Amino acid sequence: MFNISTQALFAQLLVGLINGSFYALLSLGLAVIFGMLNIINFAHGALYMMGAFCAYFLLNVLGINYWMALILAPLLIGVLGAVLERTMLQRLAGLDHLYGLLLTFGLALIIQGLFQNYFGSSGLPYAIPQQLTGGQNLGFMFLPNYRAWVVIFSLTVCLATWYAIEKTKLGAYLRAATENPTLVRAFGINVPRMITLTYGFGVGLAALAGVLSAPINQVRPLMGADLIIVVFAVVVIGGMGSIMGSIVTGFALGILEGLTKYFYPEASNTVVFVIMAIVLTVKPNGLFGRA
Amino acid sequence: MLLDVKNLQAWYGESHILHGVDFSVREGEVVTLLGRNGAGKTTTLKSIMGMIGKRTGSVQFDGHETIGLSSDRIAHLGLAICPEERGIFASLNVLENLMLPPQVRPGGLPVEQIFGLFPNLKERISSQGTKLSGGEQQMLAIGRILRTGARLLMLDEPTEGLAPVIIQQIGHTIARLKQQGFTILLVEQNFRFASTVADRFYVMEHGRIIDAFANVDLTANMNKLHDYLGV
Numbered sequence: 001m002f003n004i005s006t007q008a009l010f011a012q013l014l015v016g017l018i019n020g021s022f023y024a025l026l027s028l029g030l031a032v033i034f035g036m037l038n039i040i041n042f043a044h045g046a047l048y049m050m051g052a053f054c055a056y057f058l059l060n061v062l063g064i065n066y067w068m069a070l071i072l073a074p075l076l077i078g079v080l081g082a083v084l085e086r087t088m089l090q091r092l093a094g095l096d097h098l099y100g101l102l103l104t105f106g107l108a109l110i111i112q113g114l115f116q117n118y119f120g121s122s123g124l125p126y127a128i129p130q131q132l133t134g135g136q137n138l139g140f141m142f143l144p145n146y147r148a149w150v151v152i153f154s155l156t157v158c159l160a161t162w163y164a165i166e167k168t169k170l171g172a173y174l175r176a177a178t179e180n181p182t183l184v185r186a187f188g189i190n191v192p193r194m195i196t197l198t199y200g201f202g203v204g205l206a207a208l209a210g211v212l213s214a215p216i217n218q219v220r221p222l223m224g225a226d227l228i229i230v231v232f233a234v235v236v237i238g239g240m241g242s243i244m245g246s247i248v249t250g251f252a253l254g255i256l257e258g259l260t261k262y263f264y265p266e267a268s269n270t271v272v273f274v275i276m277a278i279v280l281t282v283k284p285n286g287l288f289g290r291a
Numbered sequence: 292m293l294l295d296v297k298n299l300q301a302w303y304g305e306s307h308i309l310h311g312v313d314f315s316v317r318e319g320e321v322v323t324l325l326g327r328n329g330a331g332k333t334t335t336l337k338s339i340m341g342m343i344g345k346r347t348g349s350v351q352f353d354g355h356e357t358i359g360l361s362s363d364r365i366a367h368l369g370l371a372i373c374p375e376e377r378g379i380f381a382s383l384n385v386l387e388n389l390m391l392p393p394q395v396r397p398g399g400l401p402v403e404q405i406f407g408l409f410p411n412l413k414e415r416i417s418s419q420g421t422k423l424s425g426g427e428q429q430m431l432a433i434g435r436i437l438r439t440g441a442r443l444l445m446l447d448e449p450t451e452g453l454a455p456v457i458i459q460q461i462g463h464t465i466a467r468l469k470q471q472g473f474t475i476l477l478v479e480q481n482f483r484f485a486s487t488v489a490d491r492f493y494v495m496e497h498g499r500i501i502d503a504f505a506n507v508d509l510t511a512n513m514n515k516l517h518d519y520l521g522v
Contacts, residue, residue, distance in 0.1 A: 169390070175382040176391055183378045186340050187392035188366030188439070 009262050010141035016258020017251070018147055018216065021154035022209050024250025026231045027238060028158055029205035031246040032165070034235075035178045036198040039089060039100035044231070045224030046111040047203045051077050051210025052219045053115065056126055066129040066215075073211045078204030085199040090192070108225070115221035123218030150212050157208065158247045165243050174198065178241075233276045239289020249287065293318040293474050294339070294443060298348040301331075301338040308334045310498040311348065316443070316476055321469050323477040323485040326495035327521060332478040333375055335495070336445045339476075340372045341365040352443065367395045371441035375448050375478075377432040379420040385412060388420040389435045396440035400471075405434045408464050426457035433464065437473075444468070445476045450484050462487055482520060494519050 026044060033041045054076055055069035064072065084107070092099045128146045135144040165171040177184040177191050185191040210224075217223060230253075238249030253272050261268040279287060294316040301309040309331050316322045324332045338346045341362035350357045357365050371392065380388055389402070389412065406413040409430040415423060423431060429449055436444055446465075450458045458481070465475060465488045479485040485492070486509055494502040494516070502519065504512050 172383055172387045172391055176380045179380050179382060180378055182342050182362070183372075183374060184391075186342050186362040186366055186372055187436075188363050188395045189393060190363050 005262075007141055009259075012258040012262040013255060014141070014143070014147060014258070015261070016255040017151050018254070019257060020251035020254020021151050022213055022227065022250075023231055023234045023254050024158050024247045025154050025205050025209040025212075026227070027234045027246035027250050028161060028243065029202035030231065030235050031238075031241050031243055032161075032205075033199055033202040035241040035243075036174065036195055037085070037089065037093075037100070038097065039092070039104065040097055041199075041202065042101055042105040042228070043084070043107040043111070044104075044203065044206050045226075045228030046108040047077055047081065047224070048206040048210040048213075048227065049115065049219075049221060049224035050080070050111065051207025052126070052214040052223060053119075053210075054207065055211040055214050056124055056219045059126070066211075070208070070211050074204035074207040077207035077210075078200040081203035082196050082200035085196045089199065090196075108228075112221055112225055119221055121220065121222060123220040123223075126214035126219050128215040146215055150216070154209070154212065155251075157205070158250075161205070162243050162247060230272055233272045235286075237272075237276050237279045237286055239286025242286065242288035245286065245288025292316070292351070293353055294476070295351040296335075296339065296349070297351075299335065299338055299350060300347045301334055301343045302345040303334075303343070308498055309338060309346075312495070312498070312500055314493045314500050314503070316474060318442075318474055319469070319472060320490045321465060321475045321477060321488055322491050322493065323479050323489040324493050324495055325479060325482060325485065325516075325520060327519075328480075330495040331498040332495055333447055334498075336372060336447050336476070336478060337374075339365075340370060340445065342372075366392075366439075366441070369396050369440065369442040370445065371395075371436035371439055371443070372445045373432045373436055373447060373449065375451065377428050379423070379428045379431055381419065381421040383420050384417050385420055385423065385431060386416045388431055389438070392435055392439045394438065394440050396442070398442075399440035400437040402438065405437055408437075408467065409434050426453050426460075429453060429457070429461065433461070437468070442472075443474045443476060445478075447478045448480060449477070450479070450481050458484055482516070 026048060030041055030044055033039060051073045054073035055066065058064040058069045058072060059066070088103060089100065092103060132146040132149050135142055165174055173184065173189055173194065177189070177194060181191045213223065234249050234253050235246060237253065238245035253275070257268055257271060260271045292315045296312055296314050299309055299312040300307070312331070312335055324335060326332050334343065337343050339350050341357065341360055346358060348358060352368050352370060355368055357368065380391070383391065389405070411427050412430055412434060415427065420431065421428070433446065433449060449461050462484060468475060477485060477489060486506065489506055491505050492503065493500050496519065502515070
């Protein structure tokens with residue numbers, strides 16, 4: 001029974017890897033933001049959606065192609081994020097997590113509501129860039145070029161982000177300010193500006209995931225709302241604030257979901273949450289979290 | 292005067308900690324703030340550095356009024372702090388900890404010279420910062436502010452909890468830094484240590500300066516000092 005459907009198995013694995021790419025990019029942004037701002041950014045899904053819409057408008061209104069959108073959309077949404085941080089989130093510094101969570105949750109509802117109002121709930125199409133149409137026949141499966149690109153590009157961005165945070169001078173500032181912002185500021189570093197840029201970068205990653213997702217999943221106002229719940233489960237499993245943890249867990253859970261879809265499809269939507277429950281029972285700080 | 296503090300008041304939330312602190316430090320001096328626990332010594336250093344939310348009065352550094360500046364701006368004028376809890380970052384290794392504070396002015400010590408002062412650090416360069424011994428962490432906390440070009444170093448109880456041989460090494464270091472032209476404002480509970488390095492002393496109590504004398508007048512003031520410090 002298994003040999004006739006290796007094609008299907010690999011197809012589901014690929015779907016899993018694609019989802020894992022989005023999980024990883026989104027949970028990475030959440031981890032970076034949580035580390036620096038101590039805020040659980042519930043607006044992340046809405047900003048991911050805005051990234052996809054941004055690419056859609058760039059193409060259909062201004063005629064700007066996918067490759068430029070891949071740079072411009074994260075930049076624009078990143079700037080929007082920086083403005084949100086400066087005007088709203090900054091006022092919540094030092095308060096309980098709950099306030100940041102409520103504010104960002106409210107923002108997410110407003111943003112999604114606005115987009116739903118103007119664009120309905122159905123998807124707007126976004127074409128695969130022509131350089132990446134078609135695919136490769138690998139013998140055991142057919143690999144669409146665009147999907148291969150998404151996996152490789154996401155992995156590259158994730159690892160580059162990890163490197164920047166763990167191995168560079170700028171990353172050292174970031175790690176130090178996560179631990180003791182007052183002292184880092186007393187050394188002469190403008191920590192508030194760094195926090196604003198960090199939030200902008202984190203939501204920029206979400207927007208980047210949105211652009212990558214547009215040709216696969218279409219552009220929909222609720223695309224982020226559907227995804228973000230799973231992403232939060234990924235963050236909890238990986239350990240809040242852990243950089244490598246969010247990358248590894250993101251890809252691993254995507255693959256696991258894909259495998260479940262093949263072996264026991266009924267459980268594919270719940271497997272991540274079952275794992276979350278188990279991890280929380282055994283390791284409350286997550287697989288990679290510090291106590 | 293390199294540092295001139297007048298009527299400095301500071302608050303932690305609702306509690307009023309400093310009630311008008313007045314003192315000054317000349318260029319090239321080593322000055323020590325003495326006083327019992329809770330007298331406001333640490334708060335004084337943090338207020339000068341701008342690390343306390345609410346403060347009033349006047350703190351002039353090299354002619355610049357700093358009372359309204361944020362701590363990152365104050366650091367760029369040439370002040371640096373080595374906090375009591377040392378503030379070594381656990382997620383950074385020794386080299387990253389050492390290289391963390393940006394250069395704020397020209398004239399800081401080259402890294403090789405810092406390793407000359409504290410050879411232990413060089414051997415443990417890739418260890419996690421908080422895996423060092425207490426003495427090594429203190430050397431790291433002092434070493435990293437020598438690179439930055441800061442002219443006034445504020446050291447908060449650098450000898451606390453350290454073995455006598457390490458206290459001696461820190462004493463030698465302070466003497467050498469003074470020779471090199473650094474100005475040092477020290478907070479100490481260890482009066483015997485302070486008496487070996489400081490030019491002048493201020494005594495604090497209840498958030499105010501209550502007395503001051505020079506090192507040469509130390510023996511004459513010994514009884515008074517025992518009363519102040521309760522030793």
